[in-house]
Amino acid sequence: MAINKVITADEAVAGVEDGMTIMVGGFLATGSPEILMDALVRKGVKHLTVIANDGGLAEGQPAIGPGKTARGVGKLLENHMVDHIIASHLGVNPRLNEQFAAGTLTYTLVPQGTLAEKIRASAYGLGGVITPTGVGTPMEFEKDELGRDKITIEIDGKKYLLERPLHADYAFVRASVCDHFGNFMCRKTTKNFNYPMAGAADHTIVAAEQVVNVGEVDPDMFDISGVLVDYVVEGEPKWQI
Amino acid sequence: MADLKMRIAKRAAKEIHNGDVVNLGIGLPTMIPKFVPEDIHVTIHSENGFAGLGAAVEHEAHIDTDIIDSSGSYVTTAPHVKHFDSADSFGIIRGGHVDATILGAMEVAENGDIANWIIPGGKVAGMGGAMDLVVGAKKVIVAMIHTQKGKPKIVERCALPLTAEKCVNMIITEMGVMEIRPEGVVVTELHPDYTKEDIQNATACKLIFAPDLKVMEEE
Numbered sequence: 001m002a003i004n005k006v007i008t009a010d011e012a013v014a015g016v017e018d019g020m021t022i023m024v025g026g027f028l029a030t031g032s033p034e035i036l037m038d039a040l041v042r043k044g045v046k047h048l049t050v051i052a053n054d055g056g057l058a059e060g061q062p063a064i065g066p067g068k069t070a071r072g073v074g075k076l077l078e079n080h081m082v083d084h085i086i087a088s089h090l091g092v093n094p095r096l097n098e099q100f101a102a103g104t105l106t107y108t109l110v111p112q113g114t115l116a117e118k119i120r121a122s123a124y125g126l127g128g129v130i131t132p133t134g135v136g137t138p139m140e141f142e143k144d145e146l147g148r149d150k151i152t153i154e155i156d157g158k159k160y161l162l163e164r165p166l167h168a169d170y171a172f173v174r175a176s177v178c179d180h181f182g183n184f185m186c187r188k189t190t191k192n193f194n195y196p197m198a199g200a201a202d203h204t205i206v207a208a209e210q211v212v213n214v215g216e217v218d219p220d221m222f223d224i225s226g227v228l229v230d231y232v233v234e235g236e237p238k239w240q241i
Numbered sequence: 242m243a244d245l246k247m248r249i250a251k252r253a254a255k256e257i258h259n260g261d262v263v264n265l266g267i268g269l270p271t272m273i274p275k276f277v278p279e280d281i282h283v284t285i286h287s288e289n290g291f292a293g294l295g296a297a298v299e300h301e302a303h304i305d306t307d308i309i310d311s312s313g314s315y316v317t318t319a320p321h322v323k324h325f326d327s328a329d330s331f332g333i334i335r336g337g338h339v340d341a342t343i344l345g346a347m348e349v350a351e352n353g354d355i356a357n358w359i360i361p362g363g364k365v366a367g368m369g370g371a372m373d374l375v376v377g378a379k380k381v382i383v384a385m386i387h388t389q390k391g392k393p394k395i396v397e398r399c400a401l402p403l404t405a406e407k408c409v410n411m412i413i414t415e416m417g418v419m420e421i422r423p424e425g426v427v428v429t430e431l432h433p434d435y436t437k438e439d440i441q442n443a444t445a446c447k448l449i450f451a452p453d454l455k456v457m458e459e460e
Contacts, residue, residue: 027289027327028313030306053327054367063313091366092313100365107365112288113331113373120328133335133373136354136406176307188307188324189290195326239306 002181002214005232009039012205012233016040016170019083021049023119023166023197024073025173028063028092029056031190032072033174033207035236041079049084050076051119051166053112053193055093065241070095080104086145086166088112108145114163116196122165123199123228130160171201174236175224178208179215182229183222191223199228207236245386245415248432251276252458253343253384253413257283262292264334264374266344267312269384273343284321286339287311288370290330293322311370331370335377342378344371345385346409348399351446353409353421355383356401368404375405387414393445395419395426416440417457425449430457 013036016022022040026032056072057064064071070078070093073085077095086108090096099105110118117129130153134140140150140161151162173194175184184206186194198204211234246269254276257263264286265271277283285294287310295317298304303317310316325333333339346357355375358368375381388394395412412419417440418430427449431440433456441448 027311028309030289030309030313087367089367089369091364097364109365109367111368111372112327112370113335113377116327116331131335133376133405135376137372137403138359139372186326188305188318189287189309190307191324191326192290193327196328241301241304241306 004180005182005226005229006180006211006234007231009035009207009233009235010042012036012231013039013043015203016043016045018045019047020045020169021051023051023168023171023193023201025052025192025194025197026056026072027053027189027192029072029074030239031174031186031192031194032056033172033205033236034071034075035233036172036205036207037072037075040081041075044081046081047083048076048081049086050082051086051168053115054087054089055085055096058093058095061093084108086110086115088115110145111139114139115166116193118163118166119193119200120196122167123196126165128165129163130155131163132158132160134161135159166200168201169203171197171199171204173197173204173206175206175208177210177212177217177221178206178232179212179217179222179226180232181214182206182226182232183219183224184208184226184229185221185223195224198224203230204228205231205233207233209236209238242386246272248415249384249386249413252418253382256341256343256380256382256411257281258340261340262286262338264288264339264342264378266342266371268345270343270345273384284319286333287316288330288334288374290326291318291322291324292333293319295319295322331373334370334373337377337379339374339378341380341382342374343382343384344374346383347389347394348401349383349395349409349412350399351395351397351421351426353407354399355381355404355409356399358404359402361402371404375408380411381409382411382413383409384413387416387440387443393443396445416443419448427451428454430455432457
């Protein structure tokens, strides 16, 4: 009998402390674990470093409609809980540029494909990723997220950047269907960063729309192994327009 | 301006061949699919996680909130669609499995350098997937208005921070079609509204006119 990893959202974030680094799945908040963001807001942690593709959506942005609450990482930004964000795109949520201008938030930009691989490298035990992306651009000449110089490598006459892994204290991801052991899958375009982030942190928490018993569905349906997952939280809502 | 963008999109559509996998940037390039003939089968790759983009959703009742494109809009998918995560999506890009990316630019240099992601001192947006796309796609086609309100965008060297070095293969503007070749920027088609002098005057590097210079389709 496999262990049951289901706990509440508040229990799942109980160990998150001020100043920690967290990863959050999602692309413009599609596929972001909303109930875990809500739990972090309730806990009120501060000075987080967030690793995510983007800053989610702000309260009332057109994509979610007037008066609607923020989505994904947007919830943390709305509550001024983030000191530094490592992302590929920061142009959509207006809270980001407001907080950059106010000097309360700093950022490190990473090309989207490199970001995914840096995260994946951490989950799967690689010392780094060697990519042609970013050669000859500020990605080669600027420091990385921890203030280190970039390393360039020439292989068979072609120049590459060596990008180091990105590891977090917590990875918060969202599943469409997850079993009690943590095996999970994400529907359609909600896979995005949720798959590479599983296992790329000391603790991986999955918030699931639907939680099933072990053995209840064909294991072939799952894409990510529960071996990478520490806890499962039920009750993630379907995205409401 | 809308008509000029239509002209550019229509010409860019001719670069899409049967069976191609393409990734389209935001803005003007999203107008291209409607000009691709029905007998040309194209798979549109959306970097947030699938190959096989369909049409925009027309009625709210048909929205699947689990399907967005890379601009965050709800979209439909083609029957042969496959969804994947961001690591796989960019693996497909860097691995050279995307035949062409068609995108806009702030500057293109005569050696094929491109700058299209940041204006220093402006608002922070980020490169998103642009750096991976121009490095990974087999063919990089820039589709854009020839100048920025009269200021040349095709230049000897980019002044803005680069998106990637030496990667642009073709530039399509309202004035003509240009290829980046070892000898420089070669104009292969010129629109009948403009003379050779006009296009050269709107460009900040030396243009080479192909011996078999063609007329860009009138529109």
